[in-house]
Amino acid sequence: MKLLIINGTPKTEGICYSLVQTAEKTALSCDADVEVVRLADLSLIGCKMCGDGWGICYTEHICKYGEKDGFNNLQEKIKDAQAFILITPVYWGEPSEAFKIFMDKLRRTQASKEWDERADQVTYLVGKPIIIVASAGGGGGGLGSTFENIERALTHMEGKPWVFGGVFDYIAVNRWNQEYKRNALSVAVNEMIRLWRTDLIKKDVHPWYKPN
Numbered sequence: 001m002k003l004l005i006i007n008g009t010p011k012t013e014g015i016c017y018s019l020v021q022t023a024e025k026t027a028l029s030c031d032a033d034v035e036v037v038r039l040a041d042l043s044l045i046g047c048k049m050c051g052d053g054w055g056i057c058y059t060e061h062i063c064k065y066g067e068k069d070g071f072n073n074l075q076e077k078i079k080d081a082q083a084f085i086l087i088t089p090v091y092w093g094e095p096s097e098a099f100k101i102f103m104d105k106l107r108r109t110q111a112s113k114e115w116d117e118r119a120d121q122v123t124y125l126v127g128k129p130i131i132i133v134a135s136a137g138g139g140g141g142g143l144g145s146t147f148e149n150i151e152r153a154l155t156h157m158e159g160k161p162w163v164f165g166g167v168f169d170y171i172a173v174n175r176w177n178q179e180y181k182r183n184a185l186s187v188a189v190n191e192m193i194r195l196w197r198t199d200l201i202k203k204d205v206h207p208w209y210k211p212n
Helices: 015-029 071-080 097-115 143-156 178-197
Strands: 002-007 033-038 083-091 130-136 167-174
Touching (some): 015 167, 033 071, 083 143
Parallel strands (some): 002 083, 083 130
């Protein structure tokens, strides 16, 4: 399995970073082909609303500024990956700023394939299992709204809850539950990889679901 971990924290220490380390260590112990992308290492540019609001993100499914800020290269990694772990801290009840820019750009390039008449233009997320991890500091609030924010974007990109291969699990972490939630994340990663290898995830798609 080619597993891509999207790291939305700019920090190299703390609870959220420890979750990135846990996910990577567990996946490697399962002999997965793992890559961690730290969004803070990129220079992602927020949407410029090219043209009338839709630029080549709509027609070519890449970002006009994607070569400059690294997004187009990251999207190729998403295309090649077979599963994902999305990890973000909670800021103001939402994902981190870098994570939001990433998801907004990905949604514009991938969700727009719904209206593309070319048969080969299928979103890069279809049929691929995803674990979403959110880590809240401070009082520990905002986890629910953060998950809702991410799930809404995934649904627009065909990461629908009724497609087994969409959201595999949600791991909600705060400073009080961090120890056992790290263990829960490790179990979830192990199980996702195990099920993927037995084809259970890839085969368990409801019969009425038809990818573009």
